[in-house]
Amino acid sequence: MNLPTAILTIRWMTWDTFRQARASGILWLMLGVSLLCTVFCLSATVHGDQPLQHPGELTEFLPRNDPSARNTAKLTKQGVDVVQGELRLAFGAVRLPQGRDAEDSVRFLQLILAGGVADALGLLLCLIWTAGFLPTFLEPAAAGVLLSKPLPRWWLLAGKYVGVLAFVGFQGIIFVGGTWAALGITTGMWIPEYLLCIPLLLVHFAVMYSVSVLLAVCTRNTVACVFGSILFWLLCWGLNYGRHMLVTLPSLSPEAAAFPPAFQGLVDMLYWILPKPADFSIILQNALHASDHFGTLPVFSKVQEMGAFYPELSVLSSLGFAVILIATAARQLVTTDY
Secondary structure (H helix, E strand, O other): OOHHHHHHHHHHHHHHHHHHHHHHOHHHHHHHHHHHHHHHHHOOEEEOOOOOOOOOOOOOEEOOOOHHHOOHHHHHHOOOEEOOOEEEEOOOOEEEEOOOOHHHHHHHHHHHHHHHHHHHHHHHHHHHHOOOHHHHHOOOOOHHHHHOOOOOHHHHHHHHHHHHHHHHHHHHHHHHHHHHHHHHHHHOOOOHHHHHHHHHHHHHHHHHHHHHHHHHHHHOOHHHHHHHHHHHHHHHHHHHHHHHHHHHHHHHOOOOOOOOHHHHHHHHHHHHHOOOHHHHHHHHHHHOOHHHOOOOOHHHHHHHHOOOOOHHHHHHHHHHHHHHHHHHHHHHHHOOOO
């Protein structure tokens, strides 16, 4: 098949994916979630902002609700900056004493949206909501398959996979771009690092969705795709955490008994073969400076301090796993009788 035909196939499959999403209501559901989060960000404002660092010097600060911060005049004479502002949410209905300057307050909200709403909950919801796309498409009576019989089946599968990624990427742009613009408009803080969430979350989804693709080709069952992909994500996350724990255990707990070398080697081998969802979260947290606002798991902090965390290799090996699964699914589809 020549390149123009391949491009046309992928384009048609992308359109068909958006058509499925619109017909099933998933498109409007995901847009609704993005709209709610965007409106929430539009309701956030920072009042009485006071910089916590003067040019050329480092200063300490105390939150306004600290009991020792009541005598602000005395603390000011001592060179301590006392934060007087507040972070307002829900158009002023919720008011929180501001224990940081405006930029850090915005970063805090972005971290909640990216790390909590999009990375953890959002990824799982995307796997659930998109699980039915391929089983429906691969039904023998489906019009899309029947009309496209002259084309190689593996191209159809690749086109559908790219179409789902395009749909999720579109939703990611709406969610991240909308919340980023809303916070920028209301607070005046345009933090570009937040936009890194779009490619990071899309790559994370692309890796985990490959499992759903293989299950769809083998079973053509939406329920199997949903539970299979989520259980596999949990398995990989646990193995990912377990590997880092084994690496850091001697330094975190010197008195702990050492595991047999063969067991450690097996865990390390599986770690490099399988996807690494916990590593994707670490990369995202580092991009958003999460350690400035939240305490991270000691294992994750220690593995980075020891130099045993390799973000580039983690991403590349996870993508390699996805390529192998997509190729396996394509081969299975080619040999399936319709």
